[in-house]
Amino acid sequence: MARTIEVCLTPALLNLYAIEDSIVVVIDILRATSSITYGIDNGAEAIIPVANVEECLAYADKGFLLAAERNGEVVEGYDFGNSPFSYTKEKVGGKTVVLTTTNGTKAMHMARERAYQVVVGSFLNITALCDWLKTQDKNVLLLCAGWKDNFNLEDTLFAGAVVNVLRNDFKHSDDACVVAEDMYLMAKDDLRTYLHKSSHSHRLAALNIEEDVQFCLKLDVCKAIPVLRGDRLVALTL
Amino acid sequence: MARTIEVCLTPALLNLYAIEDSIVVVIDILRATSSITYGIDNGAEAIIPVANVEECLAYADKGFLLAAERNGEVVEGYDFGNSPFSYTKEKVGGKTVVLTTTNGTKAMHMARERAYQVVVGSFLNITALCDWLKTQDKNVLLLCAGWKDNFNLEDTLFAGAVVNVLRNDFKHSDDACVVAEDMYLMAKDDLRTYLHKSSHSHRLAALNIEEDVQFCLKLDVCKAIPVLRGDRLVALTL
Numbered sequence: 001m002a003r004t005i006e007v008c009l010t011p012a013l014l015n016l017y018a019i020e021d022s023i024v025v026v027i028d029i030l031r032a033t034s035s036i037t038y039g040i041d042n043g044a045e046a047i048i049p050v051a052n053v054e055e056c057l058a059y060a061d062k063g064f065l066l067a068a069e070r071n072g073e074v075v076e077g078y079d080f081g082n083s084p085f086s087y088t089k090e091k092v093g094g095k096t097v098v099l100t101t102t103n104g105t106k107a108m109h110m111a112r113e114r115a116y117q118v119v120v121g122s123f124l125n126i127t128a129l130c131d132w133l134k135t136q137d138k139n140v141l142l143l144c145a146g147w148k149d150n151f152n153l154e155d156t157l158f159a160g161a162v163v164n165v166l167r168n169d170f171k172h173s174d175d176a177c178v179v180a181e182d183m184y185l186m187a188k189d190d191l192r193t194y195l196h197k198s199s200h201s202h203r204l205a206a207l208n209i210e211e212d213v214q215f216c217l218k219l220d221v222c223k224a225i226p227v228l229r230g231d232r233l234v235a236l237t238l
Numbered sequence: 239m240a241r242t243i244e245v246c247l248t249p250a251l252l253n254l255y256a257i258e259d260s261i262v263v264v265i266d267i268l269r270a271t272s273s274i275t276y277g278i279d280n281g282a283e284a285i286i287p288v289a290n291v292e293e294c295l296a297y298a299d300k301g302f303l304l305a306a307e308r309n310g311e312v313v314e315g316y317d318f319g320n321s322p323f324s325y326t327k328e329k330v331g332g333k334t335v336v337l338t339t340t341n342g343t344k345a346m347h348m349a350r351e352r353a354y355q356v357v358v359g360s361f362l363n364i365t366a367l368c369d370w371l372k373t374q375d376k377n378v379l380l381l382c383a384g385w386k387d388n389f390n391l392e393d394t395l396f397a398g399a400v401v402n403v404l405r406n407d408f409k410h411s412d413d414a415c416v417v418a419e420d421m422y423l424m425a426k427d428d429l430r431t432y433l434h435k436s437s438h439s440h441r442l443a444a445l446n447i448e449e450d451v452q453f454c455l456k457l458d459v460c461k462a463i464p465v466l467r468g469d470r471l472v473a474l475t476l
Contacts, residue, residue, distance in 0.1 A: 009389055012251055016388050150254050151247055153413040175391040178435045179421055186424065197416045 004139045005170035007159045007180045010146035011107045023138045024111040025121040025129065025162070028145035029154040030200060031082050031209075032104030033226075034122040034216040036233055039087035039097060041125070041222035046096045046232040049105040059098040065091075068100040072207035083212050084124075096232075103145040111143055112228055120226040120233060123158060123216065128223045130165040132238065140170060142180075153183075153198035157191060160184030191217045242377045243408035245397045245418045248384035249345045261376045262349040263359040263367065263400070266383035267392040268438060269320050269447075270342030271464075272360040272454040274471055277325035277335060279363070279460035284334045284470040287343040297336040303329075306338040310445035321450050322362075334470075341383040346466055349381055356466040357474065361396060363460040368403040370463055370476065378408060380418075391421075391436035395429060398422030429455045 008014055027033055036047050050056050053068045053075055060066065069081035080086035111118045116138060121129050133140055142162055144155035160180030163172055187194035192214065195201050204213055227236040246252055265271055274285050288294050291306045291313055298304065307319035318324035320339065349356045354376060359367050371378055380400055382393035398418030401410055425432035430452065433439050442451055465474040
């Protein structure tokens with residue numbers, strides 16, 4: 001039977017999908033899964049996603065780097081925030097990072113309860129990710145982390161980009177795949193401009209992180225595919 | 239303060255929206271809200287949406303017309319099915335119809351618990367609906383009934399058409415509005431062809447109701463706006 005690829009537009013809809021035999025790709029483009037991809041690619045030993053600053057604190061005194069932001073500022077006492085530029089070789093190589101991310105963590109924790117495997121996707125590793133998915137004999141669910149359980153533009157655009165790459169290798173028939181792919185095809189020549197339409201874009205402008213956004217939309221900066229093992233994201237061994 | 243317009247892509251996400259001061263437009267293009275619009279426009283006294291054939295049966299012996307389908311066939315003993323062509327003046331004028339529709343009923347019942355007002359939209363009454371919404375001093379939520387709690391293409395396309403008409407009269411910033419409108423703009427010159435991409439289209443082809451689909455995509459056949467009063471949809475008095 002042909003493998004299927006599906007797009008789940010928000011974690012609130014995940015219960016509608018059978019994922020016991022699926023690889024779930026968690027997508028939180030601005031900025032969690034982009035920073036995670038970049039960090040793992042740069043040799044971080046592991047990245048532990050947590051939902052809030054309080055949970056992050058529980059990992060203090062373990063020798064981990066702690067990453068937490070509030071309103072775009074690094075929380076006092078923490079090592080850095082959520083910018084992908086904090087996840088360089090120099091900063092995270094060989095280290096374990098605890099990363100605070102509400103939407104991404106929720107999506108990963110929900111997915112791991114039932115999925116065959118949970119990996120992390122972003123524009124930064126899209127080709128490596130798609131090449132690997134093609135070699136796996138599994139269905140694929142692209143899980144958009146969204147924004148507070150609702151639909152968002154940037155995660156759906158990335159899902160559409162993956163559907164577009166994998167369209168000949170997987171059966172895809174659900175309506176969310178159709179719209180994600182068509183949105184991506186419409187926007188792909190200038191993703192940044194298209195994202196100016198999004199609500200998150202306004203939030204991000206207020207945070208003054210335009211360079212982060214530009215970076216998160218770059219293609220194929222990384223080869224690594226982060227995979228969830230327990231509560232830790234580590235590099236998938238290819 | 240400017241009125242807002244928002245798109246809720248499925249009933250499963252309705253709890254994310256504050257609708258206490260909103261007019262909720264329920265959308266189930268193929269075919270519930272199209273048939274309801276046509277029926278009310280053709281003088282039906284009321285249409286009562288119910289979730290399943292069993293619930294429909296509870297209305298037997300009350301002198302109502304009962305509409306129920308299973309697998310595209312009128313259920314034995316019922317007066318007609320869900321085709322809009324059953325909702326003509328001759329058949330429904332002055333009558334009350336009990337209509338079985340899973341997705342549409344669920345959306346309407348969920349909305350009425352909190353919304354200021356619940357009305358029904360379809361391509362058949364889009365201009366009448368939009369003209370009326372412009373005159374109301376209320377926020378608008380376009381609620382796609384979807385398919386089994388998930389996203390579908392046809393309801394989202396209609397939501398996008400409404401956003402496009404109302405874009406200068408309402409503030410719209412949520413990402414679902416953006417994608418619905420862009421999908422609509424991409425597809426509007428040939429909605430039928432675009433819908434061939436949808437999963438529902440395959441289900442519909444199996445039901446052999448191509449004429450119904452064509453009819454449900456017609457613009458402005460009707461002037462009536464069905465409004466929910468208790469469990470009954472009746473014509474809104476303009």
